[in-house]
Amino acid sequence: MEVSEVYVINSALIKIDRHFNKGYKELANEVVSEVISKSGIESIDLVVVSNMLSDCILDQLDISTILMQNLGMTKVRTLRVETGESSGLAALEAAWMAIKSGAAENVLVIGVEKVTEYPTYKINKVYGKVLDYEVEFIRNITPPDYAALVMKAYLKKYGLKREDLIMWPVKMHDNACRNAYAQLSFGITPEKVLTSMVISDPIHLLDTFPLGDGAAALLLTSGKAVSNVAAEPVKVVYVDSAVSAQFHLREDLTRLPATAVLASRLKEKFGDKVFTEAAIELHDSYSIYAYIILEELGLAERGKAYEIVSELEFVNVSGGLKARGHPFGATGVYQVAELHKLVTEGFAGRKFDGKYAIAHSMSGPDYNARVALLQKLA
Amino acid sequence: MKYSIPKFWRRKEGYYQIILTKCRECGKVAFFTYVRCPYCGSSNVELVKSCGRGVVEEFTISYNRVEEGEEYLPKIIAIVRLNEGVRVVGELVDIDLSEVKEGVEVEAVLRRFSSDDPHGLIYYGLKFAPVIKGA
Structure with a gap:
């Protein structure tokens, strides 16, 4: 057939x-x-x-x-x-x-x-239901708590300071300034990230989405x-998804297992350079996840993603969840719409002529992850 | 009523004691009551009771405001390594924020998760508190 x-x-x-x-x-x-x-x-x-x-x-x-x-x-x-x-x-x-x-x-x-x-406090409650209601939600654990634990594990593992991980939101806000559809189209300074309200220490308000x-x-x-x-x-060349183990079952919190599986499968099918040759929209619900996703996709060495943030020309051109915004169920569709425009008419003041465009999305701390591989016809 | 009574009642064993799922196939042990092994998918599992003691491996102090959870803020969410070697994430109570640190020995204590104030049910479950030496 x-x-x-x-x-x-x-x-x-x-x-x-x-x-x-x-x-x-x-x-x-x-x-x-x-x-x-x-x-x-x-x-x-x-x-x-x-x-x-x-x-x-x-x-x-x-x-x-x-x-x-x-x-x-x-x-x-x-x-x-x-x-x-x-x-x-x-x-x-x-x-x-x-x-x-x-x-x-x-x-x-x-x-x-x-x-x-x-x-917000009512939305925070229902948003928490992306976790296991019986095991996590009912015991007062929320998604930013997990992001905070991941960030602390990451800082500890790689011997980094909190200040090392402040450029992602700054970069996202800068990108969003050129995106007419972004919710937060204004610039921020690194200092502002650390002086914004603490949500779950060390995650600050400006580490997360509006x-x-x-x-x-x-x-x-x-x-x-x-x-x-x-x-x-x-x-739309390929769409894939995977589920990962619950948070408390993970020994290494600095990995996102479902995203890792998808990255590996996509490389196997389309070559090791599939991510490096692509414009990417990735799921930065909390800035720490952005760094780890960059590492899982092979765009940065483990523990060193923060060093390459300024060099990322076609990653989250939209401003990402951080600054474009994250209207939950609509976000993945936004990502694909943005990439579609980026490779055709242009988007957020830029046009991408490379081989692929990839949308990456996940729920909670990578409880499920999804990727879509797009390719413009020559 | 915040929670379904049957839903809460059905899981009471897992809320009032720390129950672990032990897999007879792969040998791994996981916190909470799973119908199959979350690692290998085998249904050849048994539920075993944890001693309820462990050590804080990591923690966050959270100010995240969630409807009907405001009275518990700031809350401490900790990763506890149980003596059985299994990780569990839960709330840490009865400790001053300035005294929370990795390595603190903790034990499971029965505390309120939530309540249907001013009338109705009070939902209890396990949180963790520092072990009182000599107690």
């Missing part, structure tokens, strides 16, 4: 912000209208909606159905995908598999999240249909 190729032919995103005057339907509508209107695609076979919090925050189950009803798309297949913070790339994974298998030709992926319906609402959309099509569209298609 012939396996279909999969292409992104259009992408759309809105500025991540506190959109108090808009609900998730309005946010999704903006990106859906934009992504379909310019595409040349006449019919959609499947809509995959990525959303993490609707059950807890929006009091809404079956959000994909309700969304289709409100967008006048009642005859289309639709499903919601939720894998915690990596839901966006999981939605791409589902869409990719649907086209690959021949079950669908044109698939719309929507990532939408309304985070600011409640104050809370904001967002929506992004991708239009995917099969190899058969791609010749009919005018846009510059970008091939």
Whole structure:
């Protein structure tokens, strides 16, 4: 059986912000209208909606159905995908598999999240449910606590000072200044990182992401249909995911096991240089994770990622979760939309002409990780 | 009601004692009650009770505000190496913030996780406190 190729032919995103005057339907509508209107695609076979919090925050189950009803798309297949913070790339994974298998030709992926319906402390509570409710959440352990323990283990293992790990957020804010869709498009100084509020020592407020609402959309099509569209298609070469052991079962906290598995599998399939030849959007929910992800992908030596931060030209051009923002279920879709634009029309004042573009996403302390490998057609 | 009563009751053994899952296939031991070995996936496991004592390997002092958890702030979340060699992450209590350090000997103590104030259930579970010498 012939396996279909999969292409992104259009992408759309809105500025991540506190959109108090808009609900998730309005946010999704903006990106859906934009992504379909310019595409040349006449019919959609499947809509995959990525959303993490609707059950807890929006009091809404079956959000994909309700969304289709409100967008006048009642005859289309639709499903919601939720894998915690990596839901966006999981939605791409589902869409990719649907086209690959021949079950669908044109698939719309929507990532939408309304985070600011409640104050931060309420969102912090539901966000904690990405961990094991019975083992961790109920015992008052939260995601930043784990990031703090990882940072302390990392500093200890490599004999570093806290001050050595302050350039990631500074770099992300600098990148976000050129991204019109970023939530925090202002610069910060290294001093400001360490004087910002302590969340879980040594993790400060500026080591982590802001809370904001967002929506992004991708239009995917099969190899058969791609010749009919005018846009510059970008091939979705591969999407992969893995799960790692729970935090207390890990002996080495300076590793992210699921990300490591994906990095190894991607190198095995596409060569050792796959990450060094790519523009990358990675999941820096806490700055310490960014350093470790760089090491897991082979972009930096163990314990030395902080030394190369200033040299990273095409890593998190968006500003990353840190400064672009992290509207949970929408984030992975943002990453792919940003990379799609980066290699076609240009994004955040830059254009990438290299071989690959890679989105990396994970949930909690790498409880699951996902990667998507994109390639612009020559 | 914050928590489902059956959900909490069902796990009470694991909340009121430190229970470890010991795998008869790969021999590894893990904190908490797993239906299969989290390392090798074998269902040939047995649940064993920990002595409940260990040593603080790492800790963080957390100010992260979470709804209905404010009264516990700042909280100390510690990685404890149990005497059985197994790691567990949990809250550290009955210790001054300035006295928390690696190597402190701790033991499991029954404390409140949460409550349905002002009426209703109080949810108890194990946290860790420094071992009182001679006690």
